[in-house]
Amino acid sequence: MAWMSWTLPTALFFIGIAVILVGMTTWQIVSPCVERRGFLPLATTRGDRLFIGLLSSAFIHLAFVALTDVNIAVVTVLCAFWMIILMRWG
8 A cells, every 4th residue: 555645634534434334334224214305306315315425525625625725624624514414404
């Protein structure tokens, strides 16, 4: 793994994704979900909303990095709130 530049933020990012995936898998085993409709224009499961949330968070980060000088930590907190809203009401 020496070929990759493992900085602390990079490691924390991948550890966070791994923890989310393990948590979602455990949640699915304990309490299987059914598709439901929220404010998204399609019926989704928890996994669908997680994927949509991660993908949209990546685009939100890219937009803020490209268009503003806002600290990335502020954008990360914004995306965390976005994920909570999407997972709950999406």
